[in-house]
Amino acid sequence: MTSLNLAIAGISIGAIAALSGIGLLVTYRTNGVLNIAQGGIAALIAYVFREMVVEWKLPIWISAVLSLAVISPVIGLILERFVFRPLARRRASAAESLVASLGVLVLTVGMTAGIWGLGSRGDAPSLFPARAVGLPGNTRIGVDALAELALVVAVCVALSLITTRTRFGRQVRAVVDDRQLAELSAVPADRVAAAGWAVGTTLAGFTGILLAPRLQLTPYGLTLLVLETFAVVVAARLSSMPVAVLTALAIGIAQSELSQFHVTGQFSALYLAVQSNLFVAALLIGLLVVPGLRELGGDAGSTGRFSTRGAPPSDPGSLADQRRDILGKFGGAALLLAPLSFAPADLRNAFTVPALALIFLSLVIVTGYSGQVSLGVAGYAGLGALLSAKLAAGALFGLPALPGLAALLLGALLVAPVGLLTGYPAIRRRGLTLALTTFAVGAAVSRFVFQQQTFVSGLHVIPLSIAGHMLSDRWFYAVELACLGLGLLVVRNLHEGRLGRALLAVRDHTEGAAAVGVDVRNLKLLSFTVSSVLAGLGGALLTLGSTSFDAEQFSPLNSLLWFTAVVVFGADSAAGAVVAAAFIVTIDTLAPAGSATLAVGILALILGWLPGGLTSAARQGVIMLGRLFTDADTGWPQPASAGIAQAAEAPSTRRRSVPQALSMPTSSGTPATYRRTVGDGMSTLTPFGQTLIVWIREAARTTGPRTTGRNPTGRNPTSSQAAGRMQ
Amino acid sequence: MSAELILTNARAGYRTIEVLHGLDLIIPTGKVTALLGVNGAGKSTTLRVLAGLLPLRSGSLTWQSKTITTMSTLDRARRGLMLVPDERAVFATLTVRENLQIIAEATGHHDITPALEAFPRLRERLTQRAGTLSGGERRMLALARALLARPRVLLVDELSLGLSPKVAGELFAWLGTVADGGTTVVLADQYTEEALGLADIVYVLHRGECSFVGDPAELKPTVSAEPV
């Protein structure tokens, strides 16, 4: 094929990526939400379209209209109205929006997998006829490529006409320019936001339907492919649409052009990998090399909102507390030990629990304790698995084969340098940039290592044996538990004492921590490194448990699912990590494929109402019940007011001109809210707990005489009298 | 004299900082009310509270004796409670004409000529992007936008900020005519002769509390008597 023919072949994929990029940008510029769920929605629509055409035998054009003009935009409108508008209303942090869109991603992938299964389908219908037309000069171009290019042009022209020529378009540009000023100018910003979502999801639908016939359609595969087109919006720094379109076409064409060269020798595999994964390469390079995305709104990389629990009290708690604590630990241990008595098949299923729990613990360290978004954990896990297996088989750098247990631990430790290296970009990066960078690292490792024959072909996972004896299933599970115990110990050490305080300080307020001398840089590196080792250990156990290295197990999509699961179950809770692992494994064992994903997605969206995660909610429930019983007579804990509160209550000595004319009282400075916030005993409660307390008090006030009887403001509303006098 | 807006025991702030510590405020209908005070006294915060950009932590706000404490910014703007913020008061990437059209259309009027009659200088700039205007022109455009909306209540933050005395004087004079037309005007500014000259009633804010309220004429002796 000539270069020209190759370029034409590349246009097609470039055009599809451009459509995806335009959709992402429209949603992002109008809403400030980077729709990570784009991939999931694309896959869902592609499956719906296939269902209509292949199973229901509807004509292609009816199916296309139904799925692209009805279902896609409606999905967008529903998401805006029920997920993202409530978040915007309560001024949720950018991190919460990020988790919500991850939740939607996980939910849509779960739905697709749940309805249509994980198997691949080669019969996805093509929207455009598979014919080619001749161009002058012995070149031919596929109708689909022409149509896709035309579609990109049409979308660009339509968008620019609408935004420059119509009244609604002006409003869109006003909202994009300054949402707050738009609302001040009586412009309905919500309508603009909804339109942004509808356009975004519609273009996601196009992306899905157009990509589907080019590959073996699977829910995960298609979703991932669409996520890789994020390279385009990264190149556009999240703002410029022309740059996004041109980048998309350029990558598409470059990918096609590169296929005409053949590199021989040791770099041939690398060359092929880069050529076939140019989008991932561009995503990673775009994030590492080019500075600063033009991010809207707040800091999506700070996860403080999801990890509200503080350090354990530095003084040992009361005896009762300690007893309850020990009881809880025994309960958890008993649950984890239970599989030892299971039937062999069930025990094998349980193998995944401690392994997954370790991976989740690694996220607890990075996200819960250190406050960084990490969307690439599957990469570390997979590396751990690969390195351990190679060490055990004696296939790593000519090292002799190591005994199983040593290979397992050393393999995990060898992930540390990788964690350290990827921790560096995280020192200065925040927000979406950090989220996307970690994702890109995970995706790159997956594409360039796990899927490369050079690294994984002929990889033989040797079952674990100690002192020459192969471990029985029970003993293997016991080894897993021992590893998990080790992980829990590390996590505890990271959460307690000086180190724990310093880490929490960095999470809660990085600049504040630096200002009093906390070594922010080394602490971030430490948490990334330790976390990568735990993930590596978990990954190695995962592979040992399933007796083969499966690249799918460490797909970048799993990073997203796992991160979402950890946030849902409480990002700062080690117990939550174990419960989350047990939850996912149990559902995956009992229910059809995709159910666990679906469940995590649903829970993530519910998280909008349960800040702090399920663990926090459960923890609060227990605390509340305890208080209800112990404090029933005395009411809520009494104020511990002192210091400034008392000082401020002293009569004011500052001279003030009292407005005699209106006899309106100026503020007396009574610190009513001081006493309320300090005195309510809410200080140890998470936001969810506080909401619950308010509900319970409301209930108590309406049903019984037991009220605290405190005047809410301590002041009389006198202004209405003053107003009366003015008339 | 009746009350347009009544703010009662207002507490509000940003993140961990409480800026208003229980402020009471009455804005009389059809008059010019000036909120004066140094930087950080809470003037802008008060206007943001009135416009609904900043939620009250406690206290209440009534407008024409209806409680609007939780009403959204958009609904307030639609009903004619309009804020001209001190900075970022125009859409910089839109042309002057589009800036005017946006607000005229959103409030149900479609004619932008009244704005051009009030500020003829804008006529020459209609096709220019608002971001390329000078500071004074941008301020004019912001006020012209507010004029087109024909608000019941006009809140203006720091009218004179960064303007030459001559331009500031013109804008103050224009604001006076708006008030004469029956619009309630609330003006947040530092101590300036113009603001004092225009105001019917003056509030002086100090650290989020009201330290003086009354006639502008009463203010001068009080202030100079205050020890520093």
Place this chain on the structure above:
Amino acid sequence: MSRAELTGYGLVRRYGGLTAVDNVNITVAPGKITGLIGPNGAGKSTLFSLLTGVEQPERGKVFLGRRNITRMRPDVRARRGLVQTFQVPSLFSSMTVADNLLVGAENRHRDYAGGLLGLAPHGNVKARQIVTRTLNSLGLEGFADETAGTLPTGALRLVELARALCARPDVLLLDEPASGLDGQETERLSVLLRQVAAEGVGVLLVDHDVELVFSVTDQVYAMVGGRVVAEGTPSVVRDDPTVRSVYLAQGPLA
């Protein structure tokens, strides 16, 4: 008590075409309160960032005592005794007040690897003593076990100051410590600042509230347009014609 003095020599910082800080010399003497005033955009915040290490100057040097700290990160400067507070209080909101202070008091212990292996002791007796003493001296004992995130602004400011003091500063840099405080609390703050200075700590106070700055400081720098236009005792700076003309719009000064 011999504490180090903070000095900036010939500091320059530009953003694009704008020179935010233009050849500024400044000294924060031990045991004295130094004020920095100026209208919006005068370059106060930029100068402050150059001193704390959040930003780097294009030209000029920053010394703490005899040590050149121009290229040091903020946390390294903090461990050397240059501690700052923020316009928006920067407390660790999920931790108790006592633990917040403890982070400051423990900043010179960085045996993180030991901590990871569970080797480090849970706390350090000396650090805890510092925390208790500081809490008592600021009248914050009652707040020790409160979670920092639930405190009102006035208390937040005090706790942040207490945390800075626990880091045993030679020089304390305060960025608008009085914003968000009411009149009463502001008075209390100025009393505290004088106490801190009396113990030998050098204090730099940046604030909009000229009244507060003039009433509490020993030395004042006034900035306009990136340059220091006046320096000296409060009474000297107050009577400076440039300062008077700039602040005329802020209301009567005297």
